[in-house]
Amino acid sequence: MPRKARAHRLRLGRVSETGRPYLITAVCAERRQWFGDLAAGRCFVHALQEAEGDARTLCFVVMPDHIHWLMELQAGTVSRAVQKVKAGTSRRIGRLYDQPCSVWQRGFHDRAVRRDEDLAAIARYVVANPLRAGLVRNLRYYPLWDAIWI
Numbered sequence: 001m002p003r004k005a006r007a008h009r010l011r012l013g014r015v016s017e018t019g020r021p022y023l024i025t026a027v028c029a030e031r032r033q034w035f036g037d038l039a040a041g042r043c044f045v046h047a048l049q050e051a052e053g054d055a056r057t058l059c060f061v062v063m064p065d066h067i068h069w070l071m072e073l074q075a076g077t078v079s080r081a082v083q084k085v086k087a088g089t090s091r092r093i094g095r096l097y098d099q100p101c102s103v104w105q106r107g108f109h110d111r112a113v114r115r116d117e118d119l120a121a122i123a124r125y126v127v128a129n130p131l132r133a134g135l136v137r138n139l140r141y142y143p144l145w146d147a148i149w150i
Contacts, residue, residue: 016077021058021113023122024069024082027105033064034103040093041144047088055081059123059147061130068126070119082108123147 028034035041041062048057048069055071073081090103113122130142139145 015112016073016079017112018073018075021070021072021119022078023111023113023126024071024078024108025066025110026069026082026086026108027066029102029105031065032103034093034101035062035067035144036064038143039096043092043096044085044089045144045146046092047085050088051081051084054084057146057148058119059126059149060145061127061142062144063129063133064135068129070113070123070126078110082110120149123149 035044044062044067045060048060051057054073054075056074058070058072060067060069069085071081086104086108090101093103094101113119124147127139127145127147130136130145131139136142
């Protein structure tokens, strides 16, 4: 018997602290590979740019069916910043395909980064996802990532 999704439990204990870095993972609904299309992946990148002011992007990588985003919360809550990015992405993809789209699975995973953790090391791990997944042999050939250190 399939287990019932418990995405609402991800919110338990979630605290938003301005100035703290967070590592966010969000998954596409039904693991659909929306971002296998470069234009759809760019919709996510533009949504990140729209969220500046709420969250400062330190690095990100867009995988075919999910994203990883290392950000520093600047205002509001983590939930609000992620909601803004997810809504902006869905809106842009809807315009791209000229139809309303339900891009994202409900909820997201977040991890507050401790002050003593090396952000550049976390960023290297994040942007290396396409290499580990076998999507490319060299990161320079993968177009949907960025980091402030590069």
